[in-house]
Amino acid sequence: MTQTHQHEVVIVGAGGAGLMAALYASRGADTAVLSKLYPIRSHTGTAQGGVCAALGSEEEDRPEWHTFDTVKGSDYLGDQDAIEFMCQQAVETIYDLEHMGLPFNRTPEGKIAQRYFGGHTNNVTGQPVRRACYAADRTGHMILQTLYQQSIKNKVHFYDEYQVLDVIVEGGSARGVVALELATGELHVFHAKAVIFATGGWGKVWEVTSNALSCTGDGTAVVMRRGVPVEDMEFFQFHPTGIFRMGILITEGVRGEGGVLINDSGERFMERYAPHVKDLASRDVVSRAMYLEMREGHGIGGRRYLYLDMRPETVNRYAEADGRVRPDGTPYRVTGSELLAKLPDIIDFCRTYMGVDPITQPMPIQPTAHYAMGGIPTDMFGRVVVDERSTIMPGLYAAGECACVSVHGANRLGTNSLLDIIVFGKHSGMQAAEFARGSNYAPLPKYPEEATVEALEKMRSADGKERAADVRREAQEIMEQDVGVFRAEAGLRQAVDRIGELKERFAHVRVQDPGRIFNTDLLEAWELGCLLDLAQVTAYSALMRNESRGAHSREDYPERDDDNWMKHTLATLRPDGIELRYKPVKVTRFRPMKRVY
Numbered sequence: 001m002t003q004t005h006q007h008e009v010v011i012v013g014a015g016g017a018g019l020m021a022a023l024y025a026s027r028g029a030d031t032a033v034l035s036k037l038y039p040i041r042s043h044t045g046t047a048q049g050g051v052c053a054a055l056g057s058e059e060e061d062r063p064e065w066h067t068f069d070t071v072k073g074s075d076y077l078g079d080q081d082a083i084e085f086m087c088q089q090a091v092e093t094i095y096d097l098e099h100m101g102l103p104f105n106r107t108p109e110g111k112i113a114q115r116y117f118g119g120h121t122n123n124v125t126g127q128p129v130r131r132a133c134y135a136a137d138r139t140g141h142m143i144l145q146t147l148y149q150q151s152i153k154n155k156v157h158f159y160d161e162y163q164v165l166d167v168i169v170e171g172g173s174a175r176g177v178v179a180l181e182l183a184t185g186e187l188h189v190f191h192a193k194a195v196i197f198a199t200g201g202w203g204k205v206w207e208v209t210s211n212a213l214s215c216t217g218d219g220t221a222v223v224m225r226r227g228v229p230v231e232d233m234e235f236f237q238f239h240p241t242g243i244f245r246m247g248i249l250i251t252e253g254v255r256g257e258g259g260v261l262i263n264d265s266g267e268r269f270m271e272r273y274a275p276h277v278k279d280l281a282s283r284d285v286v287s288r289a290m291y292l293e294m295r296e297g298h299g300i301g302g303r304r305y306l307y308l309d310m311r312p313e314t315v316n317r318y319a320e321a322d323g324r325v326r327p328d329g330t331p332y333r334v335t336g337s338e339l340l341a342k343l344p345d346i347i348d349f350c351r352t353y354m355g356v357d358p359i360t361q362p363m364p365i366q367p368t369a370h371y372a373m374g375g376i377p378t379d380m381f382g383r384v385v386v387d388e389r390s391t392i393m394p395g396l397y398a399a400g401e402c403a404c405v406s407v408h409g410a411n412r413l414g415t416n417s418l419l420d421i422i423v424f425g426k427h428s429g430m431q432a433a434e435f436a437r438g439s440n441y442a443p444l445p446k447y448p449e450e451a452t453v454e455a456l457e458k459m460r461s462a463d464g465k466e467r468a469a470d471v472r473r474e475a476q477e478i479m480e481q482d483v484g485v486f487r488a489e490a491g492l493r494q495a496v497d498r499i500g501e502l503k504e505r506f507a508h509v510r511v512q513d514p515g516r517i518f519n520t521d522l523l524e525a526w527e528l529g530c531l532l533d534l535a536q537v538t539a540y541s542a543l544m545r546n547e548s549r550g551a552h553s554r555e556d557y558p559e560r561d562d563d564n565w566m567k568h569t570l571a572t573l574r575p576d577g578i579e580l581r582y583k584p585v586k587v588t589r590f591r592p593m594k595r596v597y
């Protein structure tokens with residue numbers, strides 16, 4: 001028997017974006033959060049490096065510089081009005097978190113401490129600027145803890161371990177969601193005035209990823225299946241420093257503290273690829289350089305990994321060569337115990353998972369699928385827009401990694417995602433509450449869970465010729481091989497065809513577990529369906545974009561083409577294939593310039 005619940009604002013996802021939305025929505029409306037994980041297990045909790053804002057705690061900095069860096073980092077595909085809004089809002093939002101009790105590291109004077117991250121610069125001198133606020137290397141963990149406590153205090157209703165499988169759209173507006181309760185296998189209908197999706201990213205589309213197992217892009221797939229186009233799916237970021245083979249992330253903060261990338265000849269190769277900013281170049285630039293090094297046989301022992309070296313003697317040697325100084329003008333020097341105090345968790349990861357001690361040994365690393373720049377298209381207030389004229393779908397909102405505002409364009413700068421989730425989480429929550437206050441519950445369709453019941457029934461009773469794990473592994477291999485750091489037409493075409501074939505095989509996947517209670521077999525198979533849909537639109541959007549921009553690097557079209565491609569892709573899933581449309585980038589102040597590294 002399906003139970004029906006009613007809440008004015010229903011938020012799907014309890015990561016940083018969902019909890020920030022919940023906190024602000026609950027100030028004006030009855031708010032519920034549904035999450036397939038316990039809130040503090042969300043992927044936000046793994047974010048290590050920091051969250052940026054031009055506070056200027058350590059040295060001069062300005063929101064305008066942050067705006068330009070983000071536009072430039074996006075390779076001019078980001079919408080400049082939204083970027084300006086985010087960078088301006090950043091400062092008060094960070095102080096907001098501080099006042100809620102987030103334990104940021106401090107400067108000796110007691111201000112919020114800040115550190116270097118790739119792409120963040122002083123626009124006058126062109127030198128890196130310390131803009132990333134951090135709580136050791138547990139910044140995301142602290143954001144989740146703080147926001148969860150505040151949401152409990154604000155009487156947000158939490159439905160933990162409820163997995164949303166569909167959004168109810170009727171008469172062109174969102175009216176609720178359908179969810180499965182993991183503990184019982186029962187379906188629940190949530191009737192809402194406003195629904196906010198905050199379901200995070202989909203790194204699990206690729207074989208080597210920094211993302212948690214749960215990052216399967218459910219919300220983006222569910223919304224796409226209801227006819228909403230998805231934006232800029234071809235832009236997916238590969239982070240340069242994942243632990244070899246496992247993909248587990250080593251924060252860019254390591255390079256911020258002076259760590260360097262080294263090839264098999266012991267060379268700091270980034271000096272050749274980005275002579276100005278070197279190891280702190282944007283992630284797309286560093287990942288490509290690493291691939292080229294490995295392709296030319298400069299991987300360690302000729303293999304597919306390189307070294308990230310943060311041993312104090314290495315850091316100090318290169319800091320001296322770069323003439324790096326502390327704010328008081330003294331030479332920059334580090335000791336092992338200072339590094340341990342600033343980066344305790346990643347040092348622990350390396351010791352535990354690799355048996356490597358980063359204080360005395362270099363770390364074997366390779367690029368790892370990390371972050372979705374694309375997603376559900378929204379305006380600056382989290383309202384979902386469904387076409388190239390930015391028509392709003394009433395009652396539907398999205399925030400965080402599942403959404404595309406677009407502030408990251410073709411490539412996201414480090415620490416801008418935690419900023420994105422808190423700024424746009426907050427505004428989507430406020431907007432949804434305001435919308436809910438001014439409207440009544442629109443009636444639900446007669447049998448809102450019908451499509452979900454059918455989909456689950458099909459998976460329970462399929463002919464069973466296929467195993468979900470096999471289909472998933474093949475899809476991940478195809479995406480890694482042909483829709484990875486470098487792409488070209490032949491490979492992309494093949495990827496589109498092969499993912500299409502896997503979708504047909506998926507129809508024959510039968511779950512082994514016939515039970516109802518905690519049937520993770522069923523839900524993982526359902527998630528595989530999401531991964532396949534997202535893989536398909538990613539590969540197809542990438543095939544059709546004949547240029548290289550940000551994270552999308554076409555070997556057959558190596559140049560950025562501003563005459564033809566200063567536009568966002570909108571991909572709609574149709575029964576007979578994918579339809580692509582395009583909408584222009586919003587340019588306010590900054591005309592595209594060539595990137596200089």
Ligand SMILES: Cc1cc2nc3c(=O)[nH]c(=O)nc-3n(C[C@H](O)[C@H](O)[C@H](O)COP(=O)(O)OP(=O)(O)OC[C@H]3O[C@@H](n4cnc5c(N)ncnc54)[C@H](O)[C@@H]3O)c2cc1C
Pocket residue numbers: 012013014015016017018034035036037038039042043044045046047048049050051139140162163164165198199200201210211212214215217218219249251370371399400401402414415416417418419421
């Ligand atoms: C290892 C790692 C380190 C990172 N470090 C940084 C960093 O230092 N700085 C930075 O700016 N960014 C960093 N990022 C990126 C950033 O952390 C993420 O982009 C951001 O935290 C995403 O937040 P979110 O709230 O959108 O999603 P998430 O935190 O992923 O939360 C998603 C939520 O949705 C729920 N959910 C998903 N599907 C369903 C469903 N079907 N039904 C119900 N609930 C569902 C989940 O339970 C979860 O609560 C890092 C990312 C990774 C992977």
